[in-house]
Amino acid sequence: MNQKINDFVVRFANTNGTGSASANNMFAKAIFRMGIPVSAKNIFPSNIQGMPTWYEVRVSDKGYLGRRGGRADLLVAMNAQSLTADIQSVESGGYLFYDSSKPLDEAVLRDDIHMLGMPISMICVKEYSDPRQRQLFKNVIYIGALAALLEIEFQVLKDLISDQFKGKEKLITPNIHALEIGFQFATSHFECPLPFRVERREFNRGKIMMDGNTATALGALYGGATVVGWYPITPSTSVVEKFAAYCQRLRIDPASGNKNFAIVQAEDELAAMGMVLGATWNGARAFTATSGPGVSLMTEFLGLGYFAELPAVLINVQRAGPSTGMPTRTQQADLLACAYASHGDTKHVLLFPADPEECFSLTARAFDIADQLQTPVILMSDLEIGMNDHLCCELEWQDDYQYQRGKVLSAAELDELERYGRYLDVDGDGICYRVLPGEHPQKGAFFTRGTSRDRFAVYTEKGDEYVQNMNRLAEKFRTAVRYLPRPECREGDKSAAIGLIYYGSTTAAIEEAQDLLRDQGLSSDCLRIRAFPFHSEVQDFIERHQQVFVIEQNRDGQMRTLLTMELEQDPQQLQSVLHFDGLPISGRFIAAEIVARLAREAQTQEAG
Amino acid sequence: MSFQKSKFHHPRLPLNELGLSYRDYEGSLSTLCAGCGHDAISAAVIQACHELSIPPHRVAKMSGIGCSSKAPNYFMNRAHGFNTVHGRMPSVTTGANMANRELIYIGMSGDGDTASIGLGQFAHVVRRRLNMLYMVANNGVYGLTKGQTAATADLGSHSKSGEANLFADIDLCVMALQLGASMVGRSFSGDKKQLVPLIKAALSHRGFAFLDIISPCVTFNNHATSTRSYDYVHEHIKAAGVVDFVPARTEIVSKFDNQKLEDICLHDGSILRIRRTDDDYDTHDSRKAVAAIEEHKAKGEILTGLLYIDPTPQEYHEMAGTSATPLSRLSQEDLCPGSRVLANINASFR
Numbered sequence: 001m002n003q004k005i006n007d008f009v010v011r012f013a014n015t016n017g018t019g020s021a022s023a024n025n026m027f028a029k030a031i032f033r034m035g036i037p038v039s040a041k042n043i044f045p046s047n048i049q050g051m052p053t054w055y056e057v058r059v060s061d062k063g064y065l066g067r068r069g070g071r072a073d074l075l076v077a078m079n080a081q082s083l084t085a086d087i088q089s090v091e092s093g094g095y096l097f098y099d100s101s102k103p104l105d106e107a108v109l110r111d112d113i114h115m116l117g118m119p120i121s122m123i124c125v126k127e128y129s130d131p132r133q134r135q136l137f138k139n140v141i142y143i144g145a146l147a148a149l150l151e152i153e154f155q156v157l158k159d160l161i162s163d164q165f166k167g168k169e170k171l172i173t174p175n176i177h178a179l180e181i182g183f184q185f186a187t188s189h190f191e192c193p194l195p196f197r198v199e200r201r202e203f204n205r206g207k208i209m210m211d212g213n214t215a216t217a218l219g220a221l222y223g224g225a226t227v228v229g230w231y232p233i234t235p236s237t238s239v240v241e242k243f244a245a246y247c248q249r250l251r252i253d254p255a256s257g258n259k260n261f262a263i264v265q266a267e268d269e270l271a272a273m274g275m276v277l278g279a280t281w282n283g284a285r286a287f288t289a290t291s292g293p294g295v296s297l298m299t300e301f302l303g304l305g306y307f308a309e310l311p312a313v314l315i316n317v318q319r320a321g322p323s324t325g326m327p328t329r330t331q332q333a334d335l336l337a338c339a340y341a342s343h344g345d346t347k348h349v350l351l352f353p354a355d356p357e358e359c360f361s362l363t364a365r366a367f368d369i370a371d372q373l374q375t376p377v378i379l380m381s382d383l384e385i386g387m388n389d390h391l392c393c394e395l396e397w398q399d400d401y402q403y404q405r406g407k408v409l410s411a412a413e414l415d416e417l418e419r420y421g422r423y424l425d426v427d428g429d430g431i432c433y434r435v436l437p438g439e440h441p442q443k444g445a446f447f448t449r450g451t452s453r454d455r456f457a458v459y460t461e462k463g464d465e466y467v468q469n470m471n472r473l474a475e476k477f478r479t480a481v482r483y484l485p486r487p488e489c490r491e492g493d494k495s496a497a498i499g500l501i502y503y504g505s506t507t508a509a510i511e512e513a514q515d516l517l518r519d520q521g522l523s524s525d526c527l528r529i530r531a532f533p534f535h536s537e538v539q540d541f542i543e544r545h546q547q548v549f550v551i552e553q554n555r556d557g558q559m560r561t562l563l564t565m566e567l568e569q570d571p572q573q574l575q576s577v578l579h580f581d582g583l584p585i586s587g588r589f590i591a592a593e594i595v596a597r598l599a600r601e602a603q604t605q606e607a608g
Numbered sequence: 609m610s611f612q613k614s615k616f617h618h619p620r621l622p623l624n625e626l627g628l629s630y631r632d633y634e635g636s637l638s639t640l641c642a643g644c645g646h647d648a649i650s651a652a653v654i655q656a657c658h659e660l661s662i663p664p665h666r667v668a669k670m671s672g673i674g675c676s677s678k679a680p681n682y683f684m685n686r687a688h689g690f691n692t693v694h695g696r697m698p699s700v701t702t703g704a705n706m707a708n709r710e711l712i713y714i715g716m717s718g719d720g721d722t723a724s725i726g727l728g729q730f731a732h733v734v735r736r737r738l739n740m741l742y743m744v745a746n747n748g749v750y751g752l753t754k755g756q757t758a759a760t761a762d763l764g765s766h767s768k769s770g771e772a773n774l775f776a777d778i779d780l781c782v783m784a785l786q787l788g789a790s791m792v793g794r795s796f797s798g799d800k801k802q803l804v805p806l807i808k809a810a811l812s813h814r815g816f817a818f819l820d821i822i823s824p825c826v827t828f829n830n831h832a833t834s835t836r837s838y839d840y841v842h843e844h845i846k847a848a849g850v851v852d853f854v855p856a857r858t859e860i861v862s863k864f865d866n867q868k869l870e871d872i873c874l875h876d877g878s879i880l881r882i883r884r885t886d887d888d889y890d891t892h893d894s895r896k897a898v899a900a901i902e903e904h905k906a907k908g909e910i911l912t913g914l915l916y917i918d919p920t921p922q923e924y925h926e927m928a929g930t931s932a933t934p935l936s937r938l939s940q941e942d943l944c945p946g947s948r949v950l951a952n953i954n955a956s957f958r
Contacts, residue, residue, distance in 0.1 A: 032958075033958070207958075208954050208957035208958055209957055209958070210957045218950075218953065221943075221944075221945070222944055222945070222950070224940060224943045224944060226707070226935040226936070226938060226943065227703060227706045227707050227935060229699065229702070229703055229706075250945045250949065251943070253931060253942075256931070256932065257929070258929055258930060258931040258932060259928065259929050259930050259931060260930075260931050260935065260938055260942055260943060261930075261935070262706040262707075262925075262928060262930050262935060264702060264706065264736065266699065266732070267728055267729065267731075267732040268728065270696060270699070270729075271696070271698075271699035271702070271728075271729055271732065272699075273699075274692065274696045274698075274699030274700045274702070274703060274729075275699050275700070275702050275703030275706065276703060277692075277700055277703060278690070278699065278700035278701060278702060278703025278704035278705070278706075278707070279703035279704060279706055279707035279935075279936075280703075280707075281690055281700070281703075281704055281707075282668075282703075282704045282707035282708040282711070282934075282936050283707065283708070283936035283937075284706070284707030284708070284934075284935050284936040286703060286707065300693055300696075301693065301696070304692065304693050394954040395950055395953065395954055396947070396950070397944075397946065397947045397950045398947070399946050399947050402940065403940050435688075436936070437665075437668050437687075437688035437704075437708070437711060438665055438666050438668075438688070438708065438710070438711050439665075440665060441663060441664075441665045441686070442665070442686060445665060445685065445686050445687055445688050445689075446688065446689075447680075447681065447688075447689040447690075447691055448688070448689065448690045448691065449689075449690075449691035450691070450692070450693060451691070459681075
């Protein structure tokens with residue numbers, strides 16, 4: 001194998017519940033702190049304990065942060081249950097680091113890979129008397145061995161241990177000792193370093209490594225959310241848990257000790273969304289976080305929010321559906337269910353963050369958008385963004401930024417009105433003026449309801465009033481575009497025939513896909529959608545390109561459907577590149593699909 | 609449909625402390641069937657709020673779906689109303705109350721809305737000790753969908769089409785008592801003398817107050833074989849006590865026989881006065897209240913009146929320790945930690 005610096009994949013195979021997560025995370029973080037681009041993916045089962053779990057770390061000098069795909073260069077095999085499959089997942093010429101306390105079954109061995117055996121279990125039995133310690137330190141020991149094999153700076157690891165156990169100093173020395181056990185063993189038994197290794201860089205200035213759910217929680221905090229109704233569901237649970245934790249630190253009134261927030265774990269997702277609407281009706285900023293099955297249950301209230309014109313922020317951390325699907329695998333398959341959630345003619349504003357930094361900024365902005373448009377806004381995150389650590393830009397907040405509360409009439413403004421009409425389109429943009437309960441002793445009171453009403457909020461079944469109201473809501477949806485983030489368009493010399501459209505977590509794989517296509521002589525332009533309804537740039541981009549590939553992580557090409565329907569686009573012009581096995585999409589996959597598609601087309605044309 | 613009433617009223621109508629007359633507490637003209645018990649409940653709410661001098665605009669009228677849930681249209685036009693979706697009034701009220709603890713929440717629901725589709729939300733709003741008045745206009749039948757049996761209908765009672773109810777009824781007062789409501793009462797829409805003081809007490813009670821109000825359906829459930837008809841209820845009613853409510857700041861004049869009087873002081877200083885008709889009845893013991901309801905039921909009687917009250921209850925905001933200022937009124941300065949704090953947060957992710 002040629003010498004490779006900062007360009008390889010290490011995969012850890014562990015057992016759920018053995019404490020490997022924090023050790024593996026330390027490995028990725030050490031590479032991050034050495035200034036090298038790194039991405040890490042948890043691949044875990046929907047189970048608490050005892051099942052196989054993987055952690056995949058990609059190191060890339062080129063800054064590729066998507067999954068590389070394919071086999072690993074180094075596999076750390078710590079789970080006997082998955083060993084046979086794990087051995088098969090090593091790149092030819094690659095390395096298997098395994099626990100050699102027990103001899104390996106020769107039948108599963110491969111002669112095209114290198115074996116690095118270390119009797120970790122035996123070492124742990126000798127070193128530690130407590131069974132839990134034997135289990136936990138095993139993970140730290142193999143990280144120490146990898147430090148020697150890959151030339152990770154030992155001081156960086158020691159600093160990480162010190163940071164991790166701040167306040168529990170007793171634990172620092174034994175952890176560093178465990179790292180040293182592994183390091184010493186590797187140095188004296190293996191040829192170190194391996195042909196691939198890390199080397200310090202300065203690529204990570206101004207960058208952080210954070211998961212999207214934490215960033216979303218911070219976005220809600222900075223966006224001024226005070227009320228949360230929620231129901232736990234993977235992979236969204238940590239959004240509210242982190243929100244609660246940050247609120248405990250940052251939202252307690254110092255004088256009284258009272259909380260400037262209220263969080264209720266509801267009896268179900270229906271109630272969670274009901275609480276959000278009740279709170280926003282009263283003028284608070286409120287949100288809930290859920291995943292696909294929860295969205296199904298919240299659909300009734302989303303329809304009420306749309307028709308009664310109440311702001312709401314719903315964080316949807318998507319997972320693989322339909323129904324219970326694969327609860328701990330990622331997908332972008334809730335698009336249509338969210339865009340048109342509820343019966344009747346209903347449409348919702350969607351936002352598509354690509355990384356944690358955008359989870360933060362778009363969540364904060366979602367509260368403004370919901371207030372300005374007086375409608376539910378759904379942030380379409382997913383498990384890959386939400387639960388994995390990502391290298392991203394630091395979170396930023398402008399202190400002079402003012403929350404946009406939209407059209408809310410004060411008591412003084414009501415006094416000046418001769419007659420207030422809740423659903424009067426005064427400004428001609430489809431957005432009406434609302435009044436909060438309790439504001440004025442005589443004026444402005446109305447009934448908020450899911451049934452048809454006239455411009456003065458009086459119940460009516462008159463067809464013309466209903467049609468006028470529905471048309472105004474459609475107009476409001478067109479107005480919405482003004483308040484939404486523009487797409488991100490990257491075009492080269494305008495000669496590229498291929499256009500790539502993508503959104504959300506797919507973004508991480510695009511740069512690499514474009515490079516791989518370029519290697520094959522195919523130049524491409526790209527456009528990242530950040531919001532629904534679509535800006536006109538999306539249509540312009542499609543019209544400028546002969547062939548547009550819509551890349552997404554679902555089976556049915558849901559974004560393609562949405563583009564086709566909402567832009568009244570010829571479906572022939574949009575081709576789908578679809579990846580939906582539950583793992584994040586890779587640049588390799590995208591490039592290979594497009595190349596194969598073009599080759600097939602060329603063949604057909606020749607035959608024709 | 610809702611029809612507006614004429615704004616004219618007699619200039620010499622009595623005014624309350626706010627200078628408002630009874631008419632200022634009215635709503636739109638009712639579109640419920642003539643003689644509907646729900647209209648009597650609306651009238652009782654109007655009287656109670658007027659007598660308590662509640663500022664109408666500080667009331668939030670919350671409801672779900674059904675005949676009962678239309679009723680908030682028919683009282684207090686100056687209050688904001690929220691007609692939510694079927695059975696989900698409790699969660700919307702929870703959110704509204706979390707956001708603004710200062711409004712007075714009147715939840716109006718029916719037997720279908722609360723005991724069937726909304727039973728889950730009902731149970732949980734009681735657990736959360738929300739400071740609200742939750743009223744069920746209970747007629748044991750579905751009115752808007754024309755006569756189906758409700759979950760509160762008695763076992764063996766017959767629907768208008770003659771079908772016997774196969775299933776046991778859900779007693780919402782028993783549920784509320786078991787789940788920790790701090791005030792529980794049962795009344796009859798036709799008994800204004802009992803109902804008005806109960807509503808006044810519930811509105812002055814800082815905690816979760818539940819009132820199950822039997823409200824016969826004149827159109828679908830007022831026939832001879834029904835146990836929710838006017839005649840049946842009149843014949844089988846049994847009061848746990850005579851209730852009177854003395855608002856704070858008014859002179860208290862005893863109207864009852866002193867021997868059997870009990871005064872309960874509420875948060876605003878008002879007095880809830882109970883004259884016992886049943887010597888054994890203890891309004892401060894929720895388990896005995898459950899037993900009494902069951903005993904009277906076994907005798908074919910409906911026990912009404914104040915069934916239970918905890919004079920020192922806790923409500924949601926006290927338990928959660930939320931800000932005294934309503935959350936909806938906190939400013940950006942109160943809520944946003946700013947860029948310097950964010951710089952520290954960024955540092956913790958390097």
